[in-house]
Amino acid sequence: MNEEIKFILDSARESMNAALAHLEKELVNIRAGKASPSMVGSVMVDYYGSQTPLSQVANVNTPDARTISIQPWEKSMLQEIERGIMLANIGFNPMNNGEMVIINVPPLTEERRKDLVKQAKGEAEDAKVSIRNARQDANKDIKNLDASEDLKSNAEVDVQELTDSYVKKVDVILANKEKEIMTV
Known part of the structure; x- marks a missing residue:
């Protein structure tokens, strides 16, 4: 694989990791009943x-x-x-x-738990948007490369696979947080 494509994929991966790290940091601030x-x-x-x-x-x-x-x-x-x-x-x-x-720290009511889940879903959606933006930037960089069309389309497939894997990670993190919030 060409060095420029490898660099583009690495920077996309770095941006997606940053989005995950930010999501986890934001979810820590959403309380799940236990004092912290x-x-x-x-x-x-x-x-x-x-x-x-x-x-x-x-x-x-x-x-x-x-x-x-x-x-x-x-x-x-x-x-x-x-x-x-x-x-x-x-x-x-x-x-x-x-x-x-x-x-x-008062115990959470059912209604408050649902609000917190909504808040967590909003944070997860923001993370997915950041991941998609990283994909968009990577695809733009790939299109501007001076390389064969085959190489470019293979690189775009790699970027999409990377994006899908990070979106799945966001879903897993969200599911765990939802379970934590809804557990009485």
Whole structure:
């Protein structure tokens, strides 16, 4: 196989891997009932005038499956952490006991589970769009190559097979997340 085609396939594979990695990162933020430090990963806190990720101003732990505890490194940050959690609009009601912020993770209702599945499906669809865009870019690059038509059409078939395999991976990841969300 010609070096240019190999390069095009490798860059398409790299883009598709990036789409999968992004999907997995986004799905971690969709909670499935169990408390996890990643649930507050998107929370930003006003730390002396600059927006700072929560993980950089406090320890975030999960003492049990229904509780997230946030222990700030500076006690003066308690109110700012509470405000940051409320502003992040992630559906949690923080409680401050003077030492740390505690979040009780409520059990998911059936309706909320269905909403989360819809959200997960939306993320999966975004990943599939990214994969198809990578295919489109690769096919465009192949068409612009100075090579025989046979070589070009074989390369396009390879790109399509690569695309199909990555779309299947997205479907598997989504099915696992759906099962995780719907398990009570």
